Amino acid sequence: MTSRLPQERRIVTEIPGPRSRELQERRVAAVPPGVGSVLPVYVTDADGGVVADADGNSLIDFGSGIAVTNVGNANPRVVERVKAQVERFTHTCFMVAPYESYVAVCEQLNRLAPGGHEKRTFLVNSGAEAVENAVKIARYATGRQAVVAFDHGYHGRTLLTMTLTAKNMPYKHGFGPFAPEVHRMPLAYPYRWPTGPENCGPEAAAQAVDQITKRLGPANVAAVVVEPIQGEGGFIEPAPGFLPAIAAFCRDNGILFIADEVQTGFARTGDMFACEHEGIVPDILTTAKGIAGGLPLAAVTGRAEIMDTVHGGGLGGTYGGNPLACEAALAVIEEIERHELTERARRIGETMLPRLRALAERYPEIGDVRGRGAMIAIELVVPDGSKAPDPVRTAEIARRCHARGLLVLTAGTYGNVLRFLPPLVIPDALLDEGLDVLEEAFAG
Numbered sequence: 001m002t003s004r005l006p007q008e009r010r011i012v013t014e015i016p017g018p019r020s021r022e023l024q025e026r027r028v029a030a031v032p033p034g035v036g037s038v039l040p041v042y043v044t045d046a047d048g049g050v051v052a053d054a055d056g057n058s059l060i061d062f063g064s065g066i067a068v069t070n071v072g073n074a075n076p077r078v079v080e081r082v083k084a085q086v087e088r089f090t091h092t093c094f095m096v097a098p099y100e101s102y103v104a105v106c107e108q109l110n111r112l113a114p115g116g117h118e119k120r121t122f123l124v125n126s127g128a129e130a131v132e133n134a135v136k137i138a139r140y141a142t143g144r145q146a147v148v149a150f151d152h153g154y155h156g157r158t159l160l161t162m163t164l165t166a167k168n169m170p171y172k173h174g175f176g177p178f179a180p181e182v183h184r185m186p187l188a189y190p191y192r193w194p195t196g197p198e199n200c201g202p203e204a205a206a207q208a209v210d211q212i213t214k215r216l217g218p219a220n221v222a223a224v225v226v227e228p229i230q231g232e233g234g235f236i237e238p239a240p241g242f243l244p245a246i247a248a249f250c251r252d253n254g255i256l257f258i259a260d261e262v263q264t265g266f267a268r269t270g271d272m273f274a275c276e277h278e279g280i281v282p283d284i285l286t287t288a289k290g291i292a293g294g295l296p297l298a299a300v301t302g303r304a305e306i307m308d309t310v311h312g313g314g315l316g317g318t319y320g321g322n323p324l325a326c327e328a329a330l331a332v333i334e335e336i337e338r339h340e341l342t343e344r345a346r347r348i349g350e351t352m353l354p355r356l357r358a359l360a361e362r363y364p365e366i367g368d369v370r371g372r373g374a375m376i377a378i379e380l381v382v383p384d385g386s387k388a389p390d391p392v393r394t395a396e397i398a399r400r401c402h403a404r405g406l407l408v409l410t411a412g413t414y415g416n417v418l419r420f421l422p423p424l425v426i427p428d429a430l431l432d433e434g435l436d437v438l439e440e441a442f443a444g
């Protein structure tokens with residue numbers, strides 16, 4: 001893939017530099033502090049695996065705007081299709097007068113989503129909106145109300161999706177009352193499972209099944225909503241067997257299995273969708289982020305017989321499936337397939353995991369190294385055998401990475417996870433250099 005910007009780390013000022021600090025002052029006066037930024041360097045350009053800032057620095061991108069720019073920032077094919085579209089028409093509202101690209105995106109998602117059954121897709125603007133609609137449809141199709149979510153789960157910031165989200169601070173604190181009929185179950189978190197990772201999958205599934213059965217009654221449950229690898233929750237990969245057991249329980253009880261692949265989707269984990277790893281076929285799949293290379297788009301894809309139940313006019317929104325975003329999505333899917341980016345994501349994982357495991361040998365505060373493909377994380381704990389989360393050390397390492405020109409993100413219920421989400425097109429040299437920077441950050 002050709003690049004417009006030099007694919008290099010270049011630090012010419014302190015981070016953030018003077019120009020970014022000036023802009024930050026303006027921002028503080030104009031934007032409420034409730035909206036955070038991981039690293040207040042103000043971006044002027046971004047391409048492939050680098051982000052360039054207002055002070056002339058070039059940072060290695062291990063964030064992809066939270067798993068969005070999988071095909072690279074300002075991917076040339078995305079730019080080309082969006083440019084051509086923006087000159088033709090920018091909006092009609094699909095509910096007013098439709099256009100082909102919307103239909104084409106839905107066809108592509110129906111083809112790509114796991115399972116050979118007939119599917120339908122409709123388009124919205126954000127991950128939260130996709131999850132919210134998935135739940136609406138599941139309730140409509142089943143005539144049931146209860147919805148099950150999991151510990152450490154993240155599904156968005158709207159009233160319903162904030163309720164589905166597990167973590168209080170910063171997502172829920174003070175924002176109640178929450179939506180009714182959302183019930184939280186234990187998640188198979190291998191690193192922290194009391195009886196050890198090998199027992200985790202079956203035991204966690206048995207606990208969830210028992211609680212759903214005893215507390216809720218399966219016949220009252222419309223849907224289970226789960227991320228096949230948790231994103232904001234700290235890249236927790238549910239222990240093997242957990243997701244298949246939950247999916248089987250759902251199938252046996254007429255409960256719809258909603259896979260929230262907003263963060264894991266579009267080749268990120270080494271499969272087009274993370275569900276494929278254990279052969280899960282969700283009834284409904286929610287996607288966003290990586291779907292359109294940065295243009296706001298999200299989708300709900302589901303079994304035709306479920307999706308088709310909702311009455312005419314029951315689903316929609318002004319901007320859902322905006323034509324610019326649809327063109328971008330079509331380009332993204334082309335790029336993923338043409339450059340075999342699922343394979344590339346696997347190779348990124350194969351590069352990162354051994355190096356991070358070696359780092360964990362040297363730094364006992366790295367309690368766990370996990371993830372798949374280009375969705376990799378390390379969990380930091382107090383190195384005394386207690387596994388006590390260490391968010392302070394985590395923030396310190398993140399700050400040191402930032403100062404050296406590596407954009408990394410944190411995550412986790414306890415804020416003690418460093419997560420790595422490089423664009424799938426990141427050059428090998430830059431990936432290696434990013435890992436060097438991380439090593440240096442641990443060294444001091």
Ligand code: PLZ
Binds near residue numbers: 262288
């Ligand atoms: N489901 C699995 O990861 C978004 C949140 C950033 P939206 N994750 C990033 C923040 O702090 O707001 C996400 C996700 C999963 C749903 C969502 C929500 O997607 O596009 O942010 O609404």
